Every structure is written in C-alpha cells, then in structure tokens.
Amino acid sequence: MKIFIFLMFFCSPLFAQLDYPKDYFSSPLDVPMQLSGNFGELRPNHFHAGFDLKTLQKEGLKVYAVADGYISRIKISTFGNGKCIYITHPNGFTSVYGHLQRANDGIEDYIKKSHYDLKSFEIELFPKPNELIVKKGQVIAFSGNTGGSEGPHLHFEIRDSKTEKIINPMFFGFDKNIKDTKKPVVSSVYVYPLDAKTSVNHSKRPLLLNLSLQKNGAYLSEKVVANGEIGFGITAVDYDDVSFNRNGLFKVQSFYNGKPNFGYQFDTYSFDDMRYINALIDYSKYKKTQQRIQKLFMKNKYGLSIIQADENNGIIPVVPNLASVYRIEVSDFYGNKTTVSIPIQYDLLSTIIEQEPVVSNYFVRANKDSNFAKDNMSVFFPAGTFYDDFNMNFDVKNDTLFLHDDTVPAHTNFTISIEDNKYSETQREKIFIGLVEGQKITYNSTYRKENVFNTKVKTLGKYTLVMDTIAPKITIAKPIEGKWLSAQKTIQLTINDSLSGIKSYNGYLNGNWILFEYDNKTKKLIHNFSDEIVAEGANDLKVVVIDNVGNSTIFETHFFRSQKK
Template identity: 35%
Template sequence: MKPRRICFSFFISLLIPTLSNAQQSYPKDDFIAPVEFPMLLSGTFAELRSNHFHSGIDIRTQGVEGKKILACADGYVSRIRISPFGFGKTVYITHPNGYSTVYAHLSGFNPEIAAWSRAEQYRMEQFDVDLFPEAGLIQVKQGDVIGYSGNSGSSQGPHLHFEIRDSGTERPVNPLLFGIAVKDFTRPTINGIRLYPEGANALINGKATPFNPGIAGWGLSYRFSKSDTIEVSGGVSFGINAHDLLSGSNNKNGINRITVFNGNEIFFEWNAESFSFSETRYINSFIDYATYSSSRERFMRTKVEPNNKLSLYRKVTGNGILNIRADIVYPIRIEIADGSGNTSAIKFVIRGKVAQNGVIKPRIDGQVFSYKRLNRFVTPHLKISMPGSCLYDSIVFEYNSTASDGNSCAPVHMIHNAETPVHDYYDLSIRVDTAYHKLADKLVMVILNNKDKPSSAGGKYQNGFLNARVREFGRFSVMADTIAPVIKPLNIANNKKISAQQSIRVSISDNLSGIKSYRGTLNGKWILMDYDPKNNLLKYNFDELINPGVNEFLLEVTDDAGNKSSYNALLIN
C-alpha cells in the first residue's frame, strides 16, 4: 500500500524554503519519503565525516531493525550491492525522471529482490557481490516495500542511509532539495571561530599563530565574548566550527551553507548541494586537518589550497584569504544555514595594522615536496615515490627513524607528520631486517597510532623491501603475521542437535593482517554465510541445504598473510 502524501505535505508546509542559494532547480513532487514514520535525521547531506563528505541523509529508524523501507518513486532496481563493509546491503533504483535513489544498511530485501540476489550469490559462491539486474527485470512502484531497515556494513547503529543521485553522472544531490523534507525549526549552533594568519609577516593581535576568540550569544546575534575588534596585519583566513540540531532529534548534524561577508560583499560561500565521489576526500583540505588530528574538532576553512578541487565552493575570493590593509576597517559577518534555511550569524571587525617587517617564524629545513610534480625520497632503508596529486599544497618534507622496538621487522619510520593529510596513494618501500627475509610471505606493512597499535597497510616483499601503496603520513614499520585466524563457534558444537535453532553462528577474527576470505560448506556444498566484520560474526540461516539427520559443517578462513584456519563439526538436525 502506498503511504498517504497528505502527512508529508503537512511537513513541507511548515518549513522555511529550502536552500535559496541552490544553483539548480529540482523536481519537488516526484519523490515520497522512504519510510512510513516521521523523518528524524541522524546525519545530513555533505556532513563532515572521516575522509569524506556524507553522500546522503541518515534517517533514524526508531532504534530498531526491520522497519519497512519504501521505493520513493516508480522505477526499476538497477543495482544490488551486498558487502561486509561500507553501505552493507543496498538497493539502487533508477527512475524515469533522470535520478536514482539509494537505500543502504538494510537488514534484508523484499522477497523478489532477496530471491534474485541470493540466487546470484549461490551462483558466484560468495557473499560480497555487486549485482546489476537487467533494466526492467525488477520493477517497483512508488510506495512498494523494497527492504527492511538494518545495521549492515559499516553502520554504527540501526538507520537508513538514503541518497538521491543524478543517474547520468552518479553525483549525489541533497535529498532535501527534492521536497523530501524534515521538521526543523532550530537554528544551527556556532561552536567556535578561528582566525589564521596567512603570509610571511601576517599577525593577528600581534601574534603569528591562529587566534581563537571566545564565543557568546546565539542565533543571529553571536559575538566574540570579549572585544569584537581584531587587529590584523597581512593576510587572514577563517575557520568555522558549527553543528545543527533538527526538531525532535539530539544528533549534532552538519550545516548546509557558509557565507562570509566583507561589508556588503560576499567574500566566501560554500553550499552543500551536490558533489562527486571522486572529490569527497577533499574534505581533508576543507577542514583544518591538523586540529582535527589532534583534538577531533572540525573547523571548516575559507582558505582553498591550490590542489583542492572541491566543487561545493560557490564563491571564493583570493583563495579564501582576506588581505588586510593598514588603517582600514573590515566589517565581517559569517552566516551559517541548515538544510531548511534556518540561519545563525556572527559579526566582528578586523582593523588593519601596519605590518612588521622581519617577523621571525620557525624554519623547517628539508626537501620540498611539490603538489605539481612527482616527488621522490630515498635512504638506504626507505623509498618514497609520491605524485603531486597526493598533496593539497607543497610541503617541506620531514623524516626521521628509530630502531625497531622488538615487535617489528624493520626500523620505525616517521614519514612527515600525521597532521598533514594525503589525498591520493603513494608508493612506500621499507627495507626489512635481514633476519626476517625468510618470512617474506608473512610480512605486513603497518602504521602505528599514538599508542603504538599497528594497523595493516598490506604490502608485497621484493628484494629485501616490503612495498605498499599508502594514503597517509605517520609512523610506518614492518611486522610478521604468522598467526592464523581464530574461529570460535557460538551456537554449534560437534554432534550437537540443532533442530531447535534456525542458524549457525560463528565468530572469526585475525590479529594483524585481516580476514581475506572464508568459505563455509554443508555436506560438501557451499553455503551463504552473512559476514558482519564489526562484530566478527558469520551467520548461515538454514535453507534447503540443511538435511534431516547428520550434516557435516566445514569452515575455512584465510588472512591476508596466507595463514589458514579451519573448523568442522557434525550437526544433527
């Protein structure tokens, strides 16, 4: 049964017009909500996430799995993605109006989608599949149940991740631009403003370091808690830390628009309308990455680095840097808005001061890595080959190393610093201590966090070096993974009677390199085992392959270093 549109229209009638600065007109009546209950969001479009902008909206499902998920418009299922990671179990629907909708983190599909995808999984003998049904094979009508809410993939709790994409370009577009509205009367919150000195002799209130004024007020009347006048010589850029609350929800969501005025002129504008997946990692240049690395606070910056190609910028003057002239007063107003048009603002004044020549700033000696060309760095124990596309701006490269701590098979190499983001992959080679060459096929490159906990970066051994492609700076070394994955049965045992249960549940885990593959069979035939890596869980729901009487279950698990484990049991049905 289709949901009645009258309730949805009521929400729309309550709202302030959405995104007045949008660059394109979108159809407002083509899509209905993908759920039958009131829309409460736990995530907004282009919200700031780790290494990416959020590509849709997260709809709360009342804290539970199994809620009906509806097709927002007529169309056909064009893709079914089932993965242990990312979006988990996902349905993609193509619509005749030129847009597609995406429904992710599902617990399961409707009977038709489930049967077709399950047959394909059995045909391919794998759980992780990316399927593209023939156009029109699985058709849906607006309001049809296509699946059920869940927590699959990299989800951290039951919810629906929902997207609208341009079918031709695959660019996600803010769903709130299509009339799929949420109840929201709350203005965004400004948590902090930061001013950054830009240039060799730039000073803010006499200092060559970022300035963090205290914030007071609310809504359209935010202000600096002390003086509203800041003295600046040279260039200055701005950072904004903010979040949004929606009516009926306590989640701190992302904002939708930033506009910085210099007097009556727009100096900078960022608008969360649409972006491509190829540019989503530019978030690490959009935010103050060094502050995020150290404190997990995200300041959105007006400064646009030369290799930042993010399309969400609407206007940028002077690369987001305001050049201050002596004895000139600059009235600054920063406005932020949410997806429903609710706005907050802060005003302050910058007074230009005569620049002081010869300001001494710390100098770092080292090789310059350019964002324009290939960069190489070589020592007897290390090789780096880094394309310019890896960097948002040129850097003075830093490097040092320390001896092995006894747990690693090579020295620990500090490659630049973890507070500088890396956009693309570069080649890293680390010389392995001679004593460990015999373990060549077990070696893994690792990156160490600030508590010395290693994370695998993979790698292949060749001629005394372990080679890997990595996408961050930090502390790297090499370790040997000689320990096989651990298999722990949760609800089965050898010769156990299983007639009263509906599934087989097994825990699998690995100490370092990570699970590469697994294969479960019943009486010699492959069975579909759903993998949930965040809970280390494999689950097989009984189907026609379970026989009356004795069944032989076998599970084989391999990690990325080639270590293998197996478990077998006779199960009595």
C-alpha cells in the first residue's frame, strides 16, 4: 500500500500542468524572439519571473499588447521593472511589460497627467476596466532600459489574474518562436556529507565529483563511497539555438535506485516563493565564489512550492550491504535532456579532509525565536528567519555589531536595536543604522524610540550607528543661467548622495511643480520641455533634493525659452 501511494504521489500529480491557451497571445515585439533571460532563471534573491526579450541592443522598439484587454496597473519606479504596464485579459490572465522607455499616445497622456496630479515621478496606478482599453496588436509602449535593467530589453510576464501567480510563458505557445535542439549543460556535480559523522571519499566536506561522458551522451560520475547521510547538488545551464545566452533550467529530477526522490519544474510559482532561491542553492558557496549550486535535498524542509520530494527530502542514507545508483536528469522545455549517473557504495573510509573549522560563540535554531544582546546592542531573530540551524558569531566591538557574515541567508526580516547615550537629540535626527561592507555603508530604514534605534533587515554582517550631516549634491554639466534654451529638448541635472541616499527630488518651474524623471543608474534628473509647462521668455527653475535623514539641497537658476516655432 505504501508503494502504491508513493508511486501515485510522484507519477500522477508530479509537475501536473494546466491546459493553457496556445494561440491566444501574440508576440509583444515585431523582431524575432530571442531570450536574454528565461523563466525561473536564478537571480540574486529571486527566480526570474518571465522572459527578458532582446531588443536589438537598443531602445525605442514598438511594444504590442499581446491580446485584447485593459490596462489594470501602471507602475513607474527607479528600481525593479522601471516603467511597467500590466494588461488584464478576459481569459483570466495578465500580461506584464517592464523596463519601458515610455508608453504610447493616450496611455502616456494618462501617465503624464497622473505624475502632475500626484506631484511624483514614482507612481503606481490602477485604472478602471473602462479607462484604458487595448486591442491585440496595439502599440502600447516603446522598449527601454528603465529601472534595474542592465541593458536595453523588454521584460515580459504572464500571470494568473486572480492568484497573481507567475506562469512560464512557454506554456502559451511562445515555444514555437524559439528553436532549441540543445541539451542542458551540467558543468559540475557535488556530493555533500550531511552530518558530522559522515565522510564521502575520505572527506567530511562537500566534494566535486569527476564526470566522464559516455557514448550515449549521458555522464557517469566517479564512485561515491560514503557512510551515513549524503546529498547532491549541481551547476547547470541551458542554451537554445538562437539566443546564445546561458539560461536557467526548466526541470530537474533525481532518482535513487530508480525511484524519484527530489525534483522541481519551473511551471508556475508565487512571489512568496521567490526568496527560497537562497535555500535551493548552496548560498555560502555562492557568496564566496558566485557559483550557484542547486541542491537536490533539504536538510530542513522549506516552502518552495515547485519542489516535490520523497519522505527523506532528497537525502540519501548510505547503509551497509546495499550498492546504489543515484541518477540526475536535467531537461529543458523542449524535452532535451542530460543525465548523470552516480554509483554509491557504503564503506568506512579513513577521513583525510576534515570538516571546515567553525569558530562561533552561539548556536541558532531555525525553528525557534532567538535574542542576543551585548552592551548597548541586540538582535532578535523570529522563528523561521533562517532555513537551517547554524553556529553564529555575535559580538560588539568599538561601537560595531558583528553579526556573523552574509554566507548564511535570512528568509525574513530580523530586528537590530542599538541604544545610544553619546549623541544629542539634534544629532540623533541625522543617524541611521548602517550595514558596513569594507568602505561601503548601506542605509537601512531606521526608526527611533527615544534613544533606541531599530531597523529590520535580511542580511547578516557588520552594523553600526552612522551620522549623515552631508547634504545631497546637485550638478549641471552645462550652466544655463541666463541663457536661451529654445533649441534644447530637456534640462538634465545630476543628483547624488554618498551616505544615506536620496529620498525625494522635486522640481519647480516658476513656482509650479514639474516632472523630473530620475534614472538611478546614471543619477540623472531629466525634465522634458514637451510637457509644455515652460513659460514664453523668462523662467525660474528650482530643484530640491532630500536624503533619507532629512539633509536637503536646493538648486536655483533662471533661463529663457521660446516655444514659438
């Protein structure tokens, strides 16, 4: 009976797929579809939520509505997806278009009016269903490089309109636009001893296994000789025939003696799943080497919805008198598959490579609240902050909190509190809790109750109180004082704050608020004269920039402009 239930669990519901419409959506671009990033690709602190579509390495390509619907959300941000449009379709799905340069026609007019109504560049709008109706194939925007984009491209997603779950666009027929005959590439396989008593091939540390290519295209690993519990991890990427980019995997499945024991497939997931990437990968290895090893086991079970695992959560118990075979299958959406077989044998080998020494003064249990304090500093970890138990370093020296290091990932916020008895009340207004990384100090949103500063963060490391009394800088490349700017299309300023960072920026022309768009990558503030706020003749310009602790800088000048053509 147990065997029947096991097979039903793995063979029937495993990676079950819904019947998504294949021909409902058209391409959002009119250039051949090429990916610079695919669905589920591993990114810092998240899985990639859609396609990154190449735009010929330039901005300004027409972006089309992939189906009839209405614009249900518009978000303009200096980070993330930058300028982003969401279209809700009558079939129950929502398409998302990110990193846009600008919207088109009436949509851009709607956005521009909202900027001026709200007196803010960063806005989030939720138009009503009858406000911005679009048709399939309508030009809604132009591709760009806004937000967190590292180069011109279009970020494209499809979501379930009710649940907000993100869905792999391949399921909607976009696989027909991309040719892929290439197998995924498994570049390395690691074996992990999972307790202090276990050794693998004379080692109590994770080991890189030697692989040999077989005539049938599969890989055979060197034999694993172990005693106790072990797990495996892989580094692998996928390629298609047209994009030449290293993409993420679609499906990973491992088998122990022929039975499925751990797997995941990038069909659909929620935004709550995103940060579990730090549990899936060997996070410590990643922080030290930038190598993302995908672990095929869970020491402590975590909530990533795409994982299916056996009762041992992918952990292999190596026991006497049983020779075993572990198999890993890595597949892309098109069914191209790479297989690695690993023979496993029990034996008590002498240990040559001992575990890495751990120097720590505290032990943190992942499933329990923990509170640590010394001198005037303390930290509180709620239960569930971490994925696994670990030995932690905690100390306070020279007004600095030493809180382990960023090789252990936190899933949720924890609270740091620092009591101050040195600074005056006026000075405290300019203080925040900063993360110290070498010469770099990162601002953290800090709240204060009397003389106690608090912040909620997700990164272990060094923290201290930082005072910021330096106002932001505002510069202009070419002075415009008293000049005629009739031939110019824009006014451009550069703004910067080297410590707590910029909180707000506002421009005023002849006393009226005007829109300045901010590009966080270049630190540019840009006002476009096409807004037609400028007066004929003389104009007075004022720009106010405020940092996160309230220091402000005002830039004032005057210029002349004629709008007559």
